[in-house]
Amino acid sequence: MSIQHLPNTASIAEAEAVVREHGHVIIDNLASHEIIDQLVAEMQPYVEQSPVGERPWGYKTRRTGRLMARSPVARDLVRHPLMLGLVKSLLSHAPGIQLAVTDMITLDPGAEAQPLHRDELAFGNFPFPPDYEVAYNVIWALTDFTEENGATRIVPGSHKNPLVDHSGDATVPAEMTKGSVIIFSAKIWHGGGSNVSTGPRRAQSFNFTVNWLRQEENQFIACPPKTARTLPEDLLKLMGYETIYGVGHAGGQTDPLAALFEDA
Known part of the structure; x- marks a missing residue:
């Protein structure tokens, strides 16, 4: 099993083929360091005010939302043509798509690994058909993602058998450089890694769903x-x-x- 990478010159069709086969793809260096640094600067006051979570979702993990209200850069990033075009194509079986979650995720040093899960679980135990995709998660690397600092770990291909418990399977760290982005199915088994480094691992997560589902983050209140x-x-x-x-x-x-x- 390996993590799938494509260059930032890839087409939507090329990226879609990889995601449908492997459940994920990393587009390398899709945003400049300048844009990423500006996003982090805009959000840092809110990150500093964000409480750490509780087990099993990260006792040394801070999640900061309401990006559409708080960050002009995030408003542009969430509409990046290649990223958004890919998500729209992947969910084209639905009437449309919607932005469901905007989380800036900070894994501080000492953060433990997150239990493996599927993002579909946000909707309870509703029996979505195994071959019907309802959501995709998009995670931008605001720092380099390394195995040491807690890069997201996934079980490649597990979207093809989502109802099987893959939590005991071998995982692979989605290592990528700052400014890169990973797009993966809500059916794929994944979890944040443990941060054994001396610095934070920062990520910007945008979750998109088919537009007949309720949004996890209520955008009408958040913004x-x-x-x-x-x-x-x-x-x-x-x-x-x-x-x-x-x-x-x-x-x-x-x-x-x-x-x-x-x-x-």
Whole structure:
């Protein structure tokens, strides 16, 4: 088993073929260090205020959300053409996609390895068909990801048999350089590694789902209307300001985008 890498010149079709076969792909050096450093700088005050988690989700792990309200750089990064185009293509069997989670994840030194899991578990034990993808996670490396500092560990190919417990299988660290990104299926078994280094491992996670599922992070609350009204329409639709065959309207079949600006 090995981690699949593609250069940042890869096409959406090339990346999609790798993800469908292996359940994941790393696109190397997709964002510049300057962009990554600016994102970290914008979010650092909020990261410092974020509490550490509890076992099993990281007693030395800090998760900082509400990126659409807090970070202009994140608003651009979440719409990167190759990354977003890949996710849209992977979930093209649905009416559309939506942004479900925005987490900046900081693994401090001493953070223990996270138990292996599937991101589909965020929706309880609902029996999604094994061949129906409902979500993809996108993790940008804000520092180099190494085995030593807790690079995400995955079981390549486990998306093909998601209902089998792969927690005892051998995992592979998704090592990648700062500015690279890994996209993987919500069915694949994975978990954060243990950080035995002397510095933090930083990551930016964007989770996308088919747009008929409830968002894990409520974007309408996480990003207040006053801020939402300043954002571009394509981003607002990605955040959920869009109807699906009449579902998601703002009352009386009112378009949610129209309702957002109604009293502005």
